[in-house]
Amino acid sequence: MTFSPANHKRLEAFWQYCLTHQYFNVGYPESADFDYSLLHRFMRFSINNCGDWNEPSNYLLNSFDFEREVMRFFAELFHIPFEDSWGYVTNGGTEGNMFGCYLARELFPDATLYYSKDTHYSVAKIVRLLRIKAQVVESQANGEMDYDDLVARIAADGERHPIIFANIGTTLRGATDNIAVIQQRLAQAGIRREDYYLHADAALSGMILPFVDAPEPYSFADGIDSICVSGHKMIGSPMPCGIVVARRGNVERISVEIDYISARDQTISGSRNGHTPLMMWAALCSRSLEDWRARIQRCLDLAQHAVDRLRAAGIEAWRNPNSITVVFPCPSASVWKRHCLATSGDTAHLITTAHHQDSTQIDALLDEVIADLKFRGKPVTRNPLQAPLVEGLGSRTRVYSTAGQPRTEPLPGHARPARDSGLARLKDSDI
Ligand SMILES: Cc1ncc(COP(=O)(O)O)c(C=O)c1O
Numbered sequence: 109m110t111f112s113p114a115n116h117k118r119l120e121a122f123w124q125y126c127l128t129h130q131y132f133n134v135g136y137p138e139s140a141d142f143d144y145s146l147l148h149r150f151m152r153f154s155i156n157n158c159g160d161w162n163e164p165s166n167y168l169l170n171s172f173d174f175e176r177e178v179m180r181f182f183a184e185l186f187h188i189p190f191e192d193s194w195g196y197v198t199n200g201g202t203e204g205n206m207f208g209c210y211l212a213r214e215l216f217p218d219a220t221l222y223y224s225k226d227t228h229y230s231v232a233k234i235v236r237l238l239r240i241k242a243q244v245v246e247s248q249a250n251g252e253m254d255y256d257d258l259v260a261r262i263a264a265d266g267e268r269h270p271i272i273f274a275n276i277g278t279t280l281r282g283a284t285d286n287i288a289v290i291q292q293r294l295a296q297a298g299i300r301r302e303d304y305y306l307h308a309d310a311a312l313s314g315m316i317l318p319f320v321d322a323p324e325p326y327s328f329a330d331g332i333d334s335i336c337v338s339g340h341k342m343i344g345s346p347m348p349c350g351i352v353v354a355r356r357g358n359v360e361r362i363s364v365e366i367d368y369i370s371a372r373d374q375t376i377s378g379s380r381n382g383h384t385p386l387m388m389w390a391a392l393c394s395r396s397l398e399d400w401r402a403r404i405q406r407c408l409d410l411a412q413h414a415v416d417r418l419r420a421a422g423i424e425a426w427r428n429p430n431s432i433t434v435v436f437p438c439p440s441a442s443v444w445k446r447h448c449l450a451t452s453g454d455t456a457h458l459i460t461t462a463h464h465q466d467s468t469q470i471d472a473l474l475d476e477v478i479a480d481l482k483f484r485g486k487p488v489t490r491n492p493l494q495a496p497l498v499e500g501l502g503s504r505t506r507v508y509s510t511a512g513q514p515r516t517e518p519l520p521g522h523a524r525p526a527r528d529s530g531l532a533r534l535k536d537s538d539i
Pocket residue numbers: 199200201202203205228230275277278279309311312338339348349350
Protein backbone atom coordinates (compact mmCIF):
# COMPACT_ATOMS: atom_id res chain seq x y z
CA MET A 109 0.00 0.00 0.00
CA THR A 110 1.50 3.32 -1.01
CA PHE A 111 0.19 6.77 -0.25
CA SER A 112 0.71 10.07 -1.95
CA PRO A 113 2.43 12.67 0.29
CA ALA A 114 -0.94 14.41 0.66
CA ASN A 115 -2.64 11.25 1.86
CA HIS A 116 0.29 10.53 4.16
CA LYS A 117 -0.19 13.93 5.69
CA ARG A 118 -3.90 13.38 6.00
CA LEU A 119 -3.47 10.09 7.81
CA GLU A 120 -0.86 11.59 10.09
CA ALA A 121 -3.26 14.40 10.97
CA PHE A 122 -5.98 11.84 11.76
CA TRP A 123 -3.53 9.87 13.91
CA GLN A 124 -2.76 13.00 15.95
CA TYR A 125 -6.48 13.77 16.20
CA CYS A 126 -7.17 10.26 17.59
CA LEU A 127 -4.32 10.58 20.10
CA THR A 128 -5.68 13.92 21.28
CA HIS A 129 -9.23 12.65 21.70
CA GLN A 130 -8.51 9.09 22.82
CA TYR A 131 -9.81 9.61 26.36
CA PHE A 132 -12.34 12.36 25.62
CA ASN A 133 -15.32 10.34 26.61
CA VAL A 134 -17.46 11.22 29.63
CA GLY A 135 -20.86 11.20 27.92
CA TYR A 136 -20.87 7.73 26.36
CA PRO A 137 -19.96 4.36 27.87
CA GLU A 138 -17.02 3.39 25.63
CA SER A 139 -13.97 2.38 27.67
CA ALA A 140 -10.73 3.46 26.00
CA ASP A 141 -8.20 1.65 28.18
CA PHE A 142 -7.66 -1.44 26.04
CA ASP A 143 -4.44 -2.80 24.60
CA TYR A 144 -4.76 -5.48 21.96
CA SER A 145 -1.26 -5.03 20.58
CA LEU A 146 -0.58 -8.79 20.91
CA LEU A 147 -3.29 -9.27 18.30
CA HIS A 148 -2.10 -6.65 15.81
CA ARG A 149 -0.30 -9.23 13.66
CA PHE A 150 -3.61 -10.94 12.89
CA MET A 151 -4.75 -7.84 11.02
CA ARG A 152 -2.99 -9.16 7.93
CA PHE A 153 -5.53 -12.00 7.67
CA SER A 154 -9.09 -11.88 6.36
CA ILE A 155 -10.60 -13.68 9.35
CA ASN A 156 -14.29 -14.26 8.76
CA ASN A 157 -16.63 -16.08 11.16
CA CYS A 158 -19.43 -16.59 8.69
CA GLY A 159 -21.94 -19.10 10.11
CA ASP A 160 -22.02 -21.02 13.38
CA TRP A 161 -18.81 -21.31 15.45
CA ASN A 162 -20.03 -24.73 16.57
CA GLU A 163 -19.91 -26.21 13.06
CA PRO A 164 -16.99 -26.87 10.71
CA SER A 165 -16.85 -24.35 7.87
CA ASN A 166 -15.31 -24.40 4.39
CA TYR A 167 -13.88 -20.96 5.15
CA LEU A 168 -10.73 -21.90 7.06
CA LEU A 169 -9.60 -18.50 8.31
CA ASN A 170 -12.06 -18.27 11.15
CA SER A 171 -11.64 -17.71 14.89
CA PHE A 172 -14.45 -20.08 15.90
CA ASP A 173 -12.41 -21.70 18.69
CA PHE A 174 -12.03 -18.33 20.38
CA GLU A 175 -15.65 -17.39 19.80
CA ARG A 176 -16.71 -20.66 21.46
CA GLU A 177 -14.70 -19.74 24.60
CA VAL A 178 -16.20 -16.26 24.67
CA MET A 179 -19.68 -17.73 24.47
CA ARG A 180 -18.90 -20.25 27.19
CA PHE A 181 -17.83 -17.40 29.44
CA PHE A 182 -21.02 -15.44 28.86
CA ALA A 183 -23.23 -18.52 29.30
CA GLU A 184 -21.70 -19.01 32.72
CA LEU A 185 -21.85 -15.29 33.54
CA PHE A 186 -25.57 -15.25 32.73
CA HIS A 187 -26.33 -18.54 34.51
CA ILE A 188 -27.33 -20.87 31.71
CA PRO A 189 -25.67 -24.26 31.07
CA PHE A 190 -23.46 -23.80 28.02
CA GLU A 191 -25.04 -26.78 26.24
CA ASP A 192 -28.51 -25.23 26.69
CA SER A 193 -27.43 -21.89 25.25
CA TRP A 194 -26.40 -20.56 21.90
CA GLY A 195 -25.15 -17.13 21.00
CA TYR A 196 -22.45 -15.41 19.01
CA VAL A 197 -20.18 -12.39 18.81
CA THR A 198 -22.16 -9.59 17.19
CA ASN A 199 -21.45 -6.15 15.77
CA GLY A 200 -22.76 -4.63 19.00
CA GLY A 201 -25.77 -4.26 21.23
CA THR A 202 -28.12 -3.40 18.40
CA GLU A 203 -27.49 -6.64 16.51
CA GLY A 204 -27.91 -8.59 19.77
CA ASN A 205 -31.24 -6.87 20.39
CA MET A 206 -32.31 -7.60 16.84
CA PHE A 207 -31.39 -11.26 17.25
CA GLY A 208 -33.44 -11.47 20.49
CA CYS A 209 -36.44 -9.78 18.86
CA TYR A 210 -36.12 -12.05 15.80
CA LEU A 211 -36.19 -15.19 17.97
CA ALA A 212 -39.20 -13.83 19.85
CA ARG A 213 -41.05 -13.08 16.65
CA GLU A 214 -40.35 -16.55 15.26
CA LEU A 215 -41.73 -18.02 18.47
CA PHE A 216 -44.78 -15.73 18.55
CA PRO A 217 -45.26 -14.40 14.97
CA ASP A 218 -48.29 -12.21 15.70
CA ALA A 219 -47.23 -10.95 19.10
CA THR A 220 -46.82 -7.37 20.26
CA LEU A 221 -43.45 -6.23 21.62
CA TYR A 222 -43.52 -3.93 24.68
CA TYR A 223 -40.63 -1.60 25.43
CA SER A 224 -40.34 1.40 27.70
CA LYS A 225 -39.93 5.02 26.64
CA ASP A 226 -36.38 4.91 27.97
CA THR A 227 -35.35 2.13 25.59
CA HIS A 228 -32.45 2.75 23.18
CA TYR A 229 -33.59 4.37 19.95
CA SER A 230 -32.44 1.43 17.82
CA VAL A 231 -35.28 -0.76 19.10
CA ALA A 232 -37.84 1.34 17.23
CA LYS A 233 -35.84 0.60 14.06
CA ILE A 234 -35.65 -3.10 14.86
CA VAL A 235 -39.41 -3.49 15.29
CA ARG A 236 -39.96 -1.73 11.95
CA LEU A 237 -37.39 -3.88 10.18
CA LEU A 238 -38.84 -7.07 11.63
CA ARG A 239 -42.40 -5.81 11.22
CA ILE A 240 -43.29 -6.58 14.81
CA LYS A 241 -46.29 -4.87 16.34
CA ALA A 242 -45.00 -2.70 19.18
CA GLN A 243 -46.24 -0.65 22.10
CA VAL A 244 -44.23 1.96 23.98
CA VAL A 245 -44.70 1.69 27.73
CA GLU A 246 -44.41 4.63 30.15
CA SER A 247 -41.29 4.96 32.28
CA GLN A 248 -41.00 5.82 35.92
CA ALA A 249 -39.09 8.96 36.90
CA ASN A 250 -35.85 7.02 37.40
CA GLY A 251 -36.02 5.55 33.88
CA GLU A 252 -37.36 2.13 34.93
CA MET A 253 -40.38 0.68 33.14
CA ASP A 254 -43.81 1.54 34.57
CA TYR A 255 -45.10 -1.96 35.33
CA ASP A 256 -48.69 -0.81 35.83
CA ASP A 257 -48.68 0.70 32.36
CA LEU A 258 -47.11 -2.49 30.94
CA VAL A 259 -49.85 -4.77 32.23
CA ALA A 260 -52.56 -2.23 31.39
CA ARG A 261 -51.39 -2.12 27.76
CA ILE A 262 -51.12 -5.89 27.50
CA ALA A 263 -54.66 -6.20 28.88
CA ALA A 264 -56.01 -3.48 26.58
CA ASP A 265 -54.41 -5.21 23.57
CA GLY A 266 -55.74 -8.59 24.67
CA GLU A 267 -52.20 -9.81 23.95
CA ARG A 268 -51.75 -13.46 24.97
CA HIS A 269 -48.09 -13.74 23.87
CA PRO A 270 -46.36 -10.50 24.79
CA ILE A 271 -42.71 -10.00 23.89
CA ILE A 272 -41.13 -7.99 26.72
CA PHE A 273 -38.05 -5.96 25.89
CA ALA A 274 -36.46 -5.22 29.28
CA ASN A 275 -33.65 -2.76 29.84
CA ILE A 276 -30.81 -3.88 32.04
CA GLY A 277 -29.29 -0.41 32.25
CA THR A 278 -30.97 2.26 30.13
CA THR A 279 -28.94 4.51 27.86
CA LEU A 280 -29.75 7.82 29.50
CA ARG A 281 -30.42 7.04 33.16
CA GLY A 282 -28.81 3.66 33.76
CA ALA A 283 -32.10 2.22 35.00
CA THR A 284 -32.80 -1.50 35.20
CA ASP A 285 -36.27 -2.85 34.51
CA ASN A 286 -37.10 -5.30 37.26
CA ILE A 287 -37.60 -8.59 35.44
CA ALA A 288 -38.77 -10.28 38.65
CA VAL A 289 -41.58 -7.74 38.96
CA ILE A 290 -42.40 -8.05 35.25
CA GLN A 291 -42.77 -11.83 35.56
CA GLN A 292 -44.80 -11.49 38.73
CA ARG A 293 -47.16 -9.01 37.08
CA LEU A 294 -47.57 -11.20 34.00
CA ALA A 295 -48.33 -14.22 36.21
CA GLN A 296 -50.93 -12.15 38.09
CA ALA A 297 -52.45 -11.26 34.72
CA GLY A 298 -52.84 -14.99 34.05
CA ILE A 299 -50.14 -15.19 31.36
CA ARG A 300 -48.19 -18.42 31.69
CA ARG A 301 -44.39 -18.35 31.47
CA GLU A 302 -44.33 -20.37 28.24
CA ASP A 303 -46.67 -17.84 26.62
CA TYR A 304 -44.33 -14.83 26.57
CA TYR A 305 -40.77 -13.94 25.62
CA LEU A 306 -38.40 -11.87 27.76
CA HIS A 307 -35.37 -10.25 26.16
CA ALA A 308 -32.80 -8.36 28.25
CA ASP A 309 -30.92 -5.44 26.71
CA ALA A 310 -27.82 -5.38 28.90
CA ALA A 311 -25.64 -3.38 26.49
CA LEU A 312 -23.73 -1.72 29.33
CA SER A 313 -24.88 -3.25 32.61
CA GLY A 314 -24.43 -6.83 31.41
CA MET A 315 -20.76 -6.37 32.33
CA ILE A 316 -21.60 -4.60 35.62
CA LEU A 317 -24.34 -6.51 37.43
CA PRO A 318 -22.57 -9.92 37.49
CA PHE A 319 -19.73 -8.28 39.43
CA VAL A 320 -21.57 -6.37 42.15
CA ASP A 321 -22.81 -7.52 45.55
CA ALA A 322 -26.51 -6.80 45.20
CA PRO A 323 -27.41 -7.00 41.50
CA GLU A 324 -30.89 -6.47 40.19
CA PRO A 325 -32.17 -9.66 38.47
CA TYR A 326 -30.55 -9.97 35.02
CA SER A 327 -29.84 -13.60 34.13
CA PHE A 328 -31.36 -16.77 32.70
CA ALA A 329 -31.72 -18.02 36.28
CA ASP A 330 -33.90 -14.94 36.82
CA GLY A 331 -36.09 -15.90 33.87
CA ILE A 332 -34.82 -14.20 30.70
CA ASP A 333 -34.91 -15.83 27.26
CA SER A 334 -32.07 -13.87 25.67
CA ILE A 335 -29.57 -11.14 26.54
CA CYS A 336 -27.14 -8.92 24.69
CA VAL A 337 -24.07 -6.94 25.77
CA SER A 338 -21.91 -4.47 23.85
CA GLY A 339 -18.20 -5.35 23.79
CA HIS A 340 -16.94 -1.83 23.14
CA LYS A 341 -18.53 -0.47 26.33
CA MET A 342 -17.34 -1.86 29.68
CA ILE A 343 -14.93 -4.36 28.08
CA GLY A 344 -13.46 -1.94 25.54
CA SER A 345 -12.53 -2.59 21.92
CA PRO A 346 -11.17 -0.60 18.96
CA MET A 347 -14.19 -1.58 16.89
CA PRO A 348 -17.82 -2.08 17.84
CA CYS A 349 -18.71 -5.61 18.92
CA GLY A 350 -20.86 -7.46 21.42
CA ILE A 351 -22.46 -10.76 22.24
CA VAL A 352 -25.91 -12.24 22.36
CA VAL A 353 -26.91 -15.37 24.30
CA ALA A 354 -30.24 -17.17 23.92
CA ARG A 355 -31.87 -20.46 24.79
CA ARG A 356 -30.62 -23.08 22.31
CA GLY A 357 -34.07 -24.56 21.68
CA ASN A 358 -35.36 -21.19 20.43
CA VAL A 359 -32.31 -20.64 18.21
CA GLU A 360 -32.73 -23.99 16.49
CA ARG A 361 -36.04 -22.73 15.12
CA ILE A 362 -34.22 -20.18 12.92
CA SER A 363 -31.23 -22.30 11.85
CA VAL A 364 -30.73 -22.83 8.10
CA GLU A 365 -28.29 -25.00 6.10
CA ILE A 366 -26.16 -22.99 3.64
CA ASP A 367 -24.56 -24.94 0.74
CA TYR A 368 -22.22 -22.11 -0.14
CA ILE A 369 -20.26 -22.33 3.12
CA SER A 370 -21.17 -25.99 3.80
CA ALA A 371 -22.42 -25.02 7.23
CA ARG A 372 -25.43 -24.04 9.26
CA ASP A 373 -26.21 -20.42 9.96
CA GLN A 374 -28.48 -18.74 12.45
CA THR A 375 -26.83 -15.34 12.70
CA ILE A 376 -28.15 -12.04 11.36
CA SER A 377 -25.18 -11.20 9.10
CA GLY A 378 -23.53 -13.36 6.47
CA SER A 379 -19.84 -12.53 6.85
CA ARG A 380 -19.00 -11.83 10.46
CA ASN A 381 -15.98 -10.12 11.96
CA GLY A 382 -13.42 -12.76 12.97
CA HIS A 383 -11.13 -10.29 14.77
CA THR A 384 -13.58 -9.16 17.42
CA PRO A 385 -14.04 -12.65 18.93
CA LEU A 386 -10.24 -12.74 19.29
CA MET A 387 -10.31 -9.37 21.03
CA MET A 388 -13.11 -10.31 23.37
CA TRP A 389 -11.35 -13.56 24.20
CA ALA A 390 -8.12 -11.65 24.91
CA ALA A 391 -9.94 -9.12 27.10
CA LEU A 392 -11.75 -11.80 29.08
CA CYS A 393 -8.80 -14.08 29.70
CA SER A 394 -6.33 -11.33 30.59
CA ARG A 395 -8.35 -10.20 33.63
CA SER A 396 -9.28 -12.27 36.64
CA LEU A 397 -12.70 -12.19 38.19
CA GLU A 398 -11.31 -9.98 40.92
CA ASP A 399 -9.82 -7.60 38.29
CA TRP A 400 -13.27 -7.17 36.73
CA ARG A 401 -14.85 -6.61 40.11
CA ALA A 402 -12.26 -3.98 41.01
CA ARG A 403 -12.59 -2.26 37.63
CA ILE A 404 -16.35 -2.01 37.99
CA GLN A 405 -16.18 -0.90 41.62
CA ARG A 406 -13.79 1.90 40.57
CA CYS A 407 -16.34 3.10 38.02
CA LEU A 408 -19.14 2.95 40.61
CA ASP A 409 -17.06 4.82 43.19
CA LEU A 410 -16.26 7.52 40.66
CA ALA A 411 -19.94 7.86 39.79
CA GLN A 412 -20.74 8.29 43.48
CA HIS A 413 -17.97 10.87 43.76
CA ALA A 414 -19.65 12.86 40.97
CA VAL A 415 -23.06 12.61 42.66
CA ASP A 416 -21.58 13.69 46.00
CA ARG A 417 -19.77 16.68 44.52
CA LEU A 418 -22.80 17.93 42.61
CA ARG A 419 -25.11 17.44 45.58
CA ALA A 420 -22.66 19.22 47.89
CA ALA A 421 -22.98 22.17 45.51
CA GLY A 422 -26.79 22.06 45.82
CA ILE A 423 -27.35 20.31 42.49
CA GLU A 424 -29.79 17.42 42.60
CA ALA A 425 -27.61 14.87 40.83
CA TRP A 426 -28.46 11.18 41.15
CA ARG A 427 -27.77 7.75 39.80
CA ASN A 428 -29.60 4.46 39.85
CA PRO A 429 -28.25 1.62 42.02
CA ASN A 430 -25.34 -0.24 40.40
CA SER A 431 -25.17 2.36 37.66
CA ILE A 432 -22.18 4.34 36.44
CA THR A 433 -24.47 6.91 34.77
CA VAL A 434 -24.85 10.17 36.73
CA VAL A 435 -27.84 12.35 35.86
CA PHE A 436 -27.96 16.08 36.51
CA PRO A 437 -29.62 19.22 35.15
CA CYS A 438 -28.41 20.11 31.67
CA PRO A 439 -25.73 22.81 31.72
CA SER A 440 -25.33 25.45 29.00
CA ALA A 441 -24.67 24.20 25.47
CA SER A 442 -21.12 25.56 25.62
CA VAL A 443 -20.40 23.22 28.56
CA TRP A 444 -22.07 20.05 27.33
CA LYS A 445 -20.68 20.51 23.83
CA ARG A 446 -17.13 21.08 25.08
CA HIS A 447 -17.29 17.85 27.11
CA CYS A 448 -19.32 15.89 24.51
CA LEU A 449 -22.02 15.13 27.11
CA ALA A 450 -25.16 13.28 26.05
CA THR A 451 -28.26 15.34 26.85
CA SER A 452 -31.97 14.62 26.87
CA GLY A 453 -34.52 17.36 27.50
CA ASP A 454 -33.49 19.29 30.59
CA THR A 455 -31.04 16.68 31.86
CA ALA A 456 -27.55 15.59 30.95
CA HIS A 457 -25.53 12.62 32.09
CA LEU A 458 -21.95 11.60 32.49
CA ILE A 459 -20.68 8.03 32.50
CA THR A 460 -17.69 7.02 34.58
CA THR A 461 -16.10 4.53 32.21
CA ALA A 462 -13.10 2.47 33.18
CA HIS A 463 -10.39 4.55 31.51
CA HIS A 464 -10.87 7.19 34.22
CA GLN A 465 -8.12 6.03 36.54
CA ASP A 466 -8.80 8.97 38.86
CA SER A 467 -11.30 11.84 39.08
CA THR A 468 -9.22 14.45 37.21
CA GLN A 469 -11.29 14.62 34.02
CA ILE A 470 -14.59 14.20 35.85
CA ASP A 471 -13.65 16.94 38.35
CA ALA A 472 -12.76 19.36 35.54
CA LEU A 473 -16.20 18.76 34.04
CA LEU A 474 -17.93 19.02 37.42
CA ASP A 475 -16.19 22.36 38.15
CA GLU A 476 -17.64 23.77 34.95
CA VAL A 477 -21.10 22.26 35.43
CA ILE A 478 -21.34 23.60 38.99
CA ALA A 479 -20.15 27.08 37.99
CA ASP A 480 -22.50 27.13 35.00
CA LEU A 481 -25.62 25.93 36.82
CA LYS A 482 -25.02 28.22 39.79
CA PHE A 483 -24.48 31.18 37.47
CA ARG A 484 -27.75 30.40 35.70
CA GLY A 485 -29.46 30.08 39.09
CA LYS A 486 -31.18 26.78 38.31
CA PRO A 487 -29.15 24.10 39.97
CA VAL A 488 -31.99 21.89 41.22
CA THR A 489 -34.11 19.27 39.48
CA ARG A 490 -36.27 16.73 41.24
CA ASN A 491 -34.46 13.62 42.36
CA PRO A 492 -36.58 10.66 41.28
CA LEU A 493 -35.05 8.31 43.80
CA GLN A 494 -37.66 8.51 46.52
CA ALA A 495 -35.32 9.14 49.39
CA PRO A 496 -31.98 10.88 49.15
CA LEU A 497 -28.85 8.86 49.61
CA VAL A 498 -28.57 7.81 53.25
CA GLU A 499 -25.15 6.99 54.58
CA GLY A 500 -24.07 5.41 57.82
CA LEU A 501 -26.16 2.29 58.34
CA GLY A 502 -23.16 0.72 59.96
CA SER A 503 -20.00 1.57 58.09
CA ARG A 504 -20.57 -0.83 55.23
CA THR A 505 -23.67 0.15 53.42
CA ARG A 506 -25.24 2.96 51.50
CA VAL A 507 -28.96 2.58 51.19
CA TYR A 508 -31.00 3.72 48.22
CA SER A 509 -34.71 3.66 47.86
CA THR A 510 -35.91 3.55 44.31
CA ALA A 511 -39.32 2.64 42.98
CA GLY A 512 -40.17 1.02 46.27
CA GLN A 513 -37.31 -1.48 46.00
CA PRO A 514 -34.74 -0.99 48.76
CA ARG A 515 -31.29 -1.84 47.55
CA THR A 516 -27.87 -1.85 49.08
CA GLU A 517 -24.50 -1.18 47.61
CA PRO A 518 -21.23 -1.76 49.48
CA LEU A 519 -18.79 0.99 50.28
CA PRO A 520 -15.37 0.71 48.63
CA GLY A 521 -13.24 -1.96 50.18
CA HIS A 522 -16.17 -3.93 51.61
CA ALA A 523 -17.43 -5.73 48.53
CA ARG A 524 -17.79 -9.49 48.43
CA PRO A 525 -16.07 -11.18 45.48
CA ALA A 526 -18.37 -11.68 42.51
CA ARG A 527 -19.84 -15.14 42.16
CA ASP A 528 -17.97 -17.79 40.24
CA SER A 529 -18.07 -17.60 36.47
CA GLY A 530 -16.23 -18.85 33.44
CA LEU A 531 -13.67 -16.11 33.84
CA ALA A 532 -11.49 -18.16 36.18
CA ARG A 533 -11.36 -20.88 33.56
CA LEU A 534 -10.62 -18.45 30.74
CA LYS A 535 -7.79 -17.04 32.82
CA ASP A 536 -6.01 -20.43 32.61
CA SER A 537 -5.55 -20.03 28.89
CA ASP A 538 -3.47 -16.88 29.17
CA ILE A 539 -2.62 -15.02 26.01
C1 LIG B 1 -29.28 0.31 26.50
C2 LIG B 1 -28.65 0.25 25.15
N1 LIG B 1 -29.06 -0.67 24.28
C3 LIG B 1 -28.53 -0.78 23.06
C4 LIG B 1 -27.54 0.06 22.65
C5 LIG B 1 -26.97 -0.09 21.27
O1 LIG B 1 -25.74 -0.72 21.40
P1 LIG B 1 -24.64 -0.64 20.24
O2 LIG B 1 -24.26 0.80 20.13
O3 LIG B 1 -23.54 -1.52 20.76
O4 LIG B 1 -25.25 -1.16 19.00
C6 LIG B 1 -27.06 1.05 23.51
C7 LIG B 1 -26.01 1.96 23.08
O5 LIG B 1 -25.65 2.89 23.72
C8 LIG B 1 -27.64 1.15 24.80
O6 LIG B 1 -27.26 2.08 25.65
